[in-house]
Amino acid sequence: MSAAASIAGAMAWGRAHRRLLPILAALAVAMLGFSALFTLLHSVRPRAIRQAFDALSAAKILGALALTAASYLLLTLYDGFALRVLGKRLPWRTAALASFTSYALSHNLGLALLTGGSARYRVYRAAGLGGGEIGSVIALASFAFWNGVILLAGVAAATSTQLSPALGWGLSLPWLHVAGLVTVTLCLVPPLLRHFGLRAIEIGGWRTPLPGPAMSAAMTLVAALDLAAASAALYILLPAPDPSAWPLFFLGYALAIIAALVSHVPGGLGVFEAVVIAAVPGDKAQLLAALLAYRVIYYLLPLLLAALLLAWHESREWHGQAKELAAAGQSLLRELAPPLLAALVFAGGLILLLSGSTPADAARMHDLKHLLPLPFVEASHLAASLSGTLLLFLAPGLLRRLDGAFVATRALLVAAILFSLAKGFDYEEALILTGIAAALQWSRPAFYRQTSLIAAPLSTGWIAAALTAILASVFAGFFAYKHVAYDSSLWWQFSLRGDAPRFLRALFGIAVLLAGLALWRLFAPSPRAAPSEAIGFDALGSALALADQTDAFLAFTGDKRFLLADEGDAFLMYRVESANWIMMGDPVGNEARWSDLLWKLRERADAAQGRLLLYQIGARCLPHAIDLGLSIVKYGEEARVDLADFTLAGPQAKTLRHAERRAVEGGANFAILPAIAVPAHIAELKAVSDDWLRAKQQREKAFSLGSFDPAYMAHFPCAVVRMEGRIIAFANILATPNREEMSVDLMRHVAALPYGVMDFLFIRLMEHARAQGYRRFTLGIAPLAGIDGRKLAPAWARGAAFLFRHGEMLYGFGGLRSYKAKFATHWEPRYIAGPRGMAFARSMAAVHRIVSRPPARKQAGTAIAALV
Incomplete structure (x- = not known):
């Protein structure tokens, strides 16, 4: 085989196993570290380390x-x-x-x-x-x-x-x-x-x-x-x-x-x-003893303290006038409980593994022989090591707030406490595990997701961390028993002082457990996501009633699937394109449900062996995207107008005043068609839309924008500008029920448009929104705006900045932002969260396909007129 073919084969293998490579790299580095440590401590006897630790x-x-x-x-x-x-x-x-x-x-x-x-x-x-x-x-x-x-x-x-x-x-x-x-x-x-x-x-x-x-x-x-x-x-x-x-x-x-x-x-x-x-x-023995004590004091104790303080706050009862303030604090602390307790449970699993890999205290084992038979001691040692291994892999489930992970972890911790006492009167270890179990129990409300624990995917980072912890326990065992003469008879030696044989049997049990888990996941039928249940527009009403951003109403475009919270007060919308699961905007509705919805979508995508990408999300969704392990990229900036500050007075609004005056002098009249009246004018509106598409040499977009579809248009009021009784421009109006935000989606006008008409349309719309009590008006997103591609910036940022500055022939990036800047009082960043590396580029290519593809309506439902 030629060198080129070998390289190509290696690259193909790397692409096929891109998730495995980071795990192997982390394990390789960890093995180098442990190998170096083993070499450095080659002449050090384990007893010397214990004596230094006790000293x-x-x-x-x-x-x-x-x-x-x-x-x-x-x-x-x-x-x-x-x-x-x-x-x-x-x-x-x-x-x-x-x-x-x-x-x-x-x-x-x-x-x-x-x-x-x-x-x-x-x-x-x-x-x-x-x-x-x-x-x-x-x-x-x-x-x-x-x-x-x-x-x-x-x-x-x-x-x-x-x-x-x-x-x-x-x-x-x-x-x-x-x-x-x-x-x-x-x-x-x-x-x-x-x-x-x-x-x-x-x-x-x-x-x-x-x-x-x-x-x-x-x-x-x-x-x-x-x-x-x-x-x-x-x-x-x-x-x-x-x-x-x-x-x-x-x-x-x-x-x-x-x-x-x-x-x-x-x-x-x-x-x-x-x-x-x-x-x-x-002295290397004294150094290692000091390092072990340092690990406990500087690393584990602060983690335990953080979790215990958090659990105490979670369970504390508040009284009197402080109750409402405390509720907000409890809500925040409940958000922090899962990652803290996941780390604490992971540490508990590591402690169990290290304890099972090192010799037991001789005096305690002597006392134990009068209370428990040897087979029970042997079984408890093996069970404690297996419990520690399972805790490492259950910790990510706590991070995801899974109810099943909470129940399984609590049961394992209680069992491990008993195993710790039964394998050698290890009461210090039992006390630590008791503290972890208490913190977990006190934070019970934080683990509310009733999702299948078995189907939950494990991230690359967590797998690497768990295998590194197991590798650490293997190193500790072989170092502790490096002077033991290993032979086949060692496996069958059962005695209270048989620490090395117990370590080998526990190591074999852990290997069998890991192999069983890996084979089960490998040979289990692929849990590909079943076709999602069709959700009609009427089912979205409760969540849309809570919406505070108008892009929630892109749900009515008819080209999206919905994932609805069990309570019905929140949903997210997404589209599956090949292996790409693309969510549009932030989830809608009760923000307390967002995390659960996002993890459900993440798990469905993983079950279908797909990639998840969150498109045009806001800052509120960023912590959830980070929890999902996604890479964050800035997409652009959304132009927002604080209506209380919007004014045509002053030098900064000179061009707007001039445009309005010219439009009025030309005979422009502004009106709003209620949603119920839109179907009667749909033919006239379509003529304007077709003229606009021909003049722009464009076709309808989808997914992140609406298209001119009579069923979609009928959901919303429509702002129109007439001259001599004929509609020459229009924009359909999206508005949140809580009067937080108003915006437009489709903006179309005739090719021969008199000067200032669109500025006139926006000015009248903003004045109308302010009169109706709305707080802000949004003019949509300026793609690639606000991205500074300096010399040290990532390649994607430099490319995006170059496109923004020099890509006017492809898309009017700069012109679009300049136009919106005439009205905008401030800009809000929008982001894309997706997989790392080339997978991100493939997901963005899928976004381009679904945005550019002519839409085909697949949903049916009734308008929710009360919402708009």
Whole structure:
């Protein structure tokens, strides 16, 4: 076979297994980390690690706890400073809740955008921040963190009095000092950029202002103090920490942090420990003991605290006048409960696996033999390991708020508590599992989705995290029993001190369980989605009555399917094109149902082996899109007019006044046809529409726009402009029942249109909307607007910006935005959320096909005249 054919075959295999490749990559990196750790600890006996762990004094542990508390307190200031840079004044407790939950999740699981980013989105959206502002908070917090790493690493290198063999790389000590000083100067880059005129960085439509020199210095100082506290929490756990050796220690710590982040291994498990042990001189057994204690103190305890505080808030009874305020707080906390408890249950599963892979306490096993027979102990050990494995794979179901995941997890936790006691009186482990079970039970209302747990798909990130956790337990077992002589007889040794045989049998049980799950998913009949039940327009009435955006009424175009909430007060509309499941706009109706509807659509698409894409969603839908694991791209901006501020007075409205005057002088008359009267004028309206299509050399669009269809037009009132009794322009009116928003969909006019008529039409419509008590008028979306394709922006952003500037021959991007800007008082971003990589391009090609395809009405129903 030729080299070209081999490469082509490899590429084809990669495309066919694109979901498998990230999992294999994460596992490969994790295996490298554990292999390096095993090599570094080759001469270390497990007993020495246990002795070093037991030797940790209460003073050291209390000191590490205090430094951990200081680190997390300083972490909350990241968000506080970021909000000040953005000019947003929020209470400290709001920023503290966002940052603490975000970091507690991302420190333990990695998957920073899915876990920590989602937590921030939920907190800040409830506080009134927009999607772009939340993205800026995350960017500024990251800026502070990395500036702190650069500053502290530079200072450590410049002041270090010794070299580590692992970090020397042939450098002499003077050169290390020079490298440190050069590194420190990098902290001056952001203030210098601002000094030379760069006030903000815009990438892909996200605009993040650069902090001024004073604010930049404050943020960097806070980050440096945070990193100093976090590293000191590990440093004081060492046997005899020497303050003069701290700079060298911090260099190893910083390198470990960077390696853990770059590796994308969940929580940096194995990678962080391997780099610290390689880079920091000292007794390796004592280093590993300190690292294990640090994992518990800095990672697991904050996660447990966050979940327990959350559960306490969930179950707390509020009284008196604070009841309504508390309800809002409870609603927010309930949104945060699933990701926190998913991480906590995942940690519980990891604890069970690690406990099953390491030797039991001899004294406790001696006491246990008087209470339980040996077969019961052996069975409990195996059952505890299998329970831990299942908890790893149930955790994503909690993130998705599945009722079945809650019930199964609660049952497994209760069983695991009993198994922990029965396999070796492991009461510490049982107490941790009890705390997790209590937090889960107290947050019961957060898990309301009665969706099949078995059919729920597992994301790539969660599969990689679960397999990495199992790999960690395998490493721990083989390291703990590396001096055992492995032979076939070991499998059949049953005794209270038979820790190694129990580990092997548990490992075999886990392998069988994983193989069974994989084969069951592989050979199970494909759960392709059955044809959805036809939902008539009448069934959408309750949800449309709650709509606060007029694009909800695109439901009447007749080219969409609907997914209706069980309660009937919310729905989403979508279209299936080949393997692409494309949702149009935000879900409609009760926002509390949005998450459930989106996950149901996600699961249907996955069952049909399809790709999900959310088209033209708003900022309110972004947290849900992140939860779904989708990639976010800015599509454009929607022109909105605050009707209370709309006026024809002032120099900015000069062109509008001139257009209105010319239209009136030409004999233009404005009128509104009620929906019931539209069918009587449909022939005249169609003549105008046909003339417009011929003049524009276009054909009807679909999906994201209405088309001239008599059944569609009959649902809505229609604004018309007449001259000499003949209709020369029209626009059908979409309006929400709560009078929040009015807009138009179809806008058509005759080819020979007198000057100013369309401006006249919009002016009269806005005046009519204001007189009817509507709050805003929307002029629709300007595609690709607001996307700044700078040099460092992603390729799609640079391409979109190029099209916006130079694509007028293909589509009037700039002209459309300029026209709408005559009326608009502000612009709201709209986004597309879809799969990553080339799959996104294929989904967008499917969107183009369904938007450009002439519509074929498939729905039938009656108009809901009361809504419009």
